[in-house]
Every structure is written in structure tokens, then in C-alpha cells.
Amino acid sequence: MVNNAIPTEPIGSIPRPIELIEAYKLFSKGELPKIKLDEMAREATICTIRAFEETGSPCITDGEQYKFTNFASYCVHGADNISPNGVKTKFADGHTRCFLPKLVSAPFRYQHSADEFLDFSLKHSKLPIKQAVISPSMLSLLYPPDGIVGYPVNKFLQDVISEHVGEVRRCLDKGSYKVQIDFTEGRLSLKLDPSGELLKSFIKLINQGMAYFGPDDLTRIGIHTCPGSDLDSTHSADINYNFLLPSLFELNVGNFYIAMASEKSPRKTLRMIKQLIKPHQRVFIGVIDPTDPALESPELVRDRILEAAEFIPIDQLGSSDDCGFSPFCDDLTTTRELAFNKIRSRVVGTKMASDILFK
Numbered sequence: 001m002v003n004n005a006i007p008t009e010p011i012g013s014i015p016r017p018i019e020l021i022e023a024y025k026l027f028s029k030g031e032l033p034k035i036k037l038d039e040m041a042r043e044a045t046i047c048t049i050r051a052f053e054e055t056g057s058p059c060i061t062d063g064e065q066y067k068f069t070n071f072a073s074y075c076v077h078g079a080d081n082i083s084p085n086g087v088k089t090k091f092a093d094g095h096t097r098c099f100l101p102k103l104v105s106a107p108f109r110y111q112h113s114a115d116e117f118l119d120f121s122l123k124h125s126k127l128p129i130k131q132a133v134i135s136p137s138m139l140s141l142l143y144p145p146d147g148i149v150g151y152p153v154n155k156f157l158q159d160v161i162s163e164h165v166g167e168v169r170r171c172l173d174k175g176s177y178k179v180q181i182d183f184t185e186g187r188l189s190l191k192l193d194p195s196g197e198l199l200k201s202f203i204k205l206i207n208q209g210m211a212y213f214g215p216d217d218l219t220r221i222g223i224h225t226c227p228g229s230d231l232d233s234t235h236s237a238d239i240n241y242n243f244l245l246p247s248l249f250e251l252n253v254g255n256f257y258i259a260m261a262s263e264k265s266p267r268k269t270l271r272m273i274k275q276l277i278k279p280h281q282r283v284f285i286g287v288i289d290p291t292d293p294a295l296e297s298p299e300l301v302r303d304r305i306l307e308a309a310e311f312i313p314i315d316q317l318g319s320s321d322d323c324g325f326s327p328f329c330d331d332l333t334t335t336r337e338l339a340f341n342k343i344r345s346r347v348v349g350t351k352m353a354s355d356i357l358f359k
Contacts, residue, residue, distance in 0.1 A: 004358040006305060006317055007058070008350040009178065009284060010343060011224055011257060012132040013071060013324030014052070014063030015336045020044045024068050024329060041066050042120065049125050051336070055344040059128045059177055062121040064324065071182055071327040072099045072134050075112055075163070076142070081105040087141045089188065093233040097328060099185075103142040106151035108159040115170035128177030132224070132324075135183045136164040136209050137202035157205065165212045172217055179221050180257060181206065183248075184323075186225045187236040190243050203247050210252045222255025222284070223248070227262070229323035232291045232333045237262065241269045249276040256281065259322035261289040261296070261304065270311040283312055286322035287349065288342045290334060295341055301349025306356065314357050319350045 023040045026032035048063035067074040076082055082101040090096045114133045121129050139160045143153055171179045183206070189198040206223070213221065225248060228235035241263070248256065258273070260266050273283055287304040288296055305319055325339040326332075 005354040006314065006319060006350050006357065007282075007284075008319040008346055009059045009130055009257070010052075010057060010061050011321045011324045012061050012064050012180070012182070013067070013326045014048050014061075014065070014339050015326040015332060015334055016065055016329055017044050017047070017336070018332070020065065021330050021332070027068075037068070041068070045120060046124050049121060051340050052343070053125060053127060055340055056347045057127075057343055058347075059130050060125060061130050061132065062117055064117075064132065064326075066117045066120075068329055070097075070099065070329060071132065071324060072138050073101060074114075075110045075134060075139070075167075076101065078111045079109070082142070089228070089235050091228065091230055091233040091235045092237065093231065095231060095233065097230055100138070100142050102144050103148065103156070104144070106148060106156075108139075108142065108156055108163070110163045110167065113167045113170065115167060115174055118171055118174055118176055122175060129175075130178045130180060131171045131176040132180045132182055133164070133167055133171065135181045135185070135202075135206055135223075136160045137183065137205050138185050139164070140202075140205060141185070161205070161209050164209050168209070168213070168221065172220060177220070178255065180255075181221065181223050181253070183223050183225050184228050184327075186248060187227055187239045187241075187244050190239045191236050196243070196247070199244070199247050203250055207250070207252050218252065219254040219280075221253045222257055223251050223253050224257040226259035226286070226323040229290050230328050230331055232293065234262070234291060242272060245269070245272050245276055249278070249281075254281055255284065255318075257284045257286070257320050259286040260308075261286045261322045262291060266304075266307065270308055274311040277312065277316060279316075282316050282318055284318035284320040285312070287319045288321040288346050290321060290323050290325045290339070290342070293334070293338070295338065296345050296349075298345050298349035298352055301346055302352040302356070305350060305353035309353070309357055319346060319353075321346065
């Protein structure tokens with residue numbers, strides 16, 4: 001990254017090709033062999049990386065083409081000790097999604113780790129690659145309310161932390177430019193439990209994992225928060241950031257990716273971030289709204305960054321998308337073409353803002 005420029009990074013997912021979505025549906029019904037599904041995922045990943053490179057983005061992802069279910073449950077996909085009747089969330093437009101299945105027996109173990117996806121991506125691009133992983137707090141919701149005989153919750157949480165720390169460590173060691181921990185449940189937790197106790201437990205659990213990493217590692221680790229994104233709808237946009245941000249900035253990470261483009265009162269939130277940010281932290285402000293079918297212009301992106309720079313020191317400021325464009329694998333409300341055009345606008349608009357801020 002150039003020192004006299006505002007860094008800009010994507011969040012994660014890109015809409016899958018319709019052929020891959022159909023292939024996953026066939027696979028889930030036992031009508032397509034796994035080897036064929038994997039072949040199609042590899043092809044989609046390479047295609048996504050090439051298209052990402054063409055946007056001019058200085059940092060890319062694999063578009064999560066290999067995460068066949070969604071951004072949260074990829075790590076337990078295929079496990080034989082889970083039930084589909086897990087965590088469901090209602091979105092503002094009325095539809096519901098199942099984020100996670102339910103663990104029915106011990107032990108909790110990853111079936112897939114994000115560093116597996118990173119291994120493949122690193123072979124197909126020379127650009128810095130960012131890897132998204134799911135938070136241990138989200139995975140803690142796998143444990144059933146009535147418990148599991150012989151597998152107490154404390155032991156389960158130890159296993160969750162162990163798997164999470166191992167995944168992040170491998171991603172760092174293998175060369176991921178950044179490791180982003182997806183924490184969409186942060187804002188949602190305040191909807192589920194307005195007292196804030198659930199959020200406190202989530203923050204504690206994430207920091208428990210971060211305690212295994214040194215200062216240099218933490219500069220390459222970040223947390224992403226948003227009000228959810230699926231079918232152009234959100235699950236917790238009605239929860240005021242004022243209730244989340246003080247706890248969020250207690251997280252011991254070096255980077256924060258905060259959805260802002262979809263916010264109704266961005267200046268109020270930016271003012272709060274100014275009060276909370278620590279000298280060693282960088283905040284990537286969301287300047288692209290994946291739930292908005294309209295394409296943001298580079299000029300709009302520029303103006304959103306310049307507004308953020310009124311509150312956040314420019315050497316601690318970055319830009320990003322609010323969220324991934326398709327956190328759930330079958331979401332086709334945003335086309336691949338529009339997603340990449342939005343990314344291109346973010347890249348160009350960030351350059352325009354940089355030229356002004358660093359002149």
C-alpha cells in the first residue's frame with residue numbers, strides 16, 4: 001500500500017455464478033458428486049479473482065465462492081453432529097435465514113478452515129489477499145440451550161476458541177494480507193438482548209481468542225460489523241450504533257470495518273468513533289452499500305471519505321464496502337457485474353479522496 005493514500009479493502013463475498021448456485025442445490029440433494037462441485041467452485045474462484053483484479057482494487061478476496069452455505073456456517077458444513085434446526089434471524093423485509101445449524105453431540109470441530117480457501121487463492125493472484133473468518137461469538141450460538149450431555153458449555157467454548165485461533169494463525173502464517181473476523185451478530189445481539197449482556201459475552205469471547213496473538217499479528221487482524229445483508233435487506237439496522245460502538249472498540253484488534261454507507265446519521269456515528277478510536281487502530285468506513293441496487297458514483301465515495309476525515313485522522317482512516325455482496329450463497333439480488341462496478345467506484349473514489357487529503 002502507498003503511504004500517502006487512504007487504504008481501501010473489500011469485505012468478502014461476491015455473488016456466485018448461477019451455475020455454481022444450481023450445482024450446490026444439486027449437491028445438497030445428492031444429485032451431483034462433490035468432486036464436480038469442487039471443480040465448479042475452483043473455476044468460479046479463479047474467475048472472481050480475475051474480475052477483482054480488473055477493478056484496480058489493491059487488495060482482493062476470493063469472493064467466498066467456496067463457502068457453499070453462507071459466511072457463518074462454512075466451517076461446520078458437512079459435519080455429522082449437527083442439526084439444521086439452528087439459529088434463525090428475521091430480516092427487515094420479513095424473510096428469515098438460518099445462520100447456523102445446531103450442535104447435537106460432542107465434539108465441536110471445524111470441517112473446513114478458511115486457510116484452505118486462502119491456499120487456493122494465493123496460487124492465482126499476486127495481489128494482497130484478505131481472508132474473512134467467522135467469529136467465535138457467532139459459533140458459540142451453535143450450542144443448544146438445553147445443553148449436551150457430557151459436553152458442558154465451557155468445554156465447547158474452549159474448543160471453539162481453539163479452532164478459531166488455529167484458523168486465524170494459519171491464515172496469517174500462510175500470507176493473508178489481513179484476516180477479517182465477521183461480527184454481524186454484534187448489532188443483532190442488542191436486538192436479542194437489549195440489556196447488553198449477550199454483547200459483553202461476545203466481546204469477551206473474541207478477546208479471549210485475540211490474547212493468543214502478538215502486537216504485530218493484531219495489525220493484520222480486523223473486525224467487521226454491519227446490520228446484516230441478505231436479499232437487499234438487513235436484520236438490525238434499527239439498532240443504534242451508540243449502543244454497539246463502545247463495546248466494539250474494546251476488542252483488541254488493529255482494524256475495524258464499520259458499515260456506514262447505509263446509515264441514516266453517519267456524522268453522529270463518526271463523531272462517536274472519533275472519541276473511541278485508539279492511536280494504534282484504523283477504521284475502514286463503509287462507503288458502498290451492497291443492499292442498494294443503485295451504483296454509487298466515485299464522487300459520492302470521495303465525499304463520504306472526506307466527511308469521515310473530518311473526524312478520523314487520515315493516517316487511521318480507510319474505506320471499504322458495508323458488507324459482502326452475497327453472504328448467503330444463493331442471494332442473486334445483486335449481479336456480479338454490479339458488485340464489481342461498485343468495487344470499482346470505491347477504488348476510484350478512494351483515490352480521488354486521497355488526492356485531496358494528501359495534496
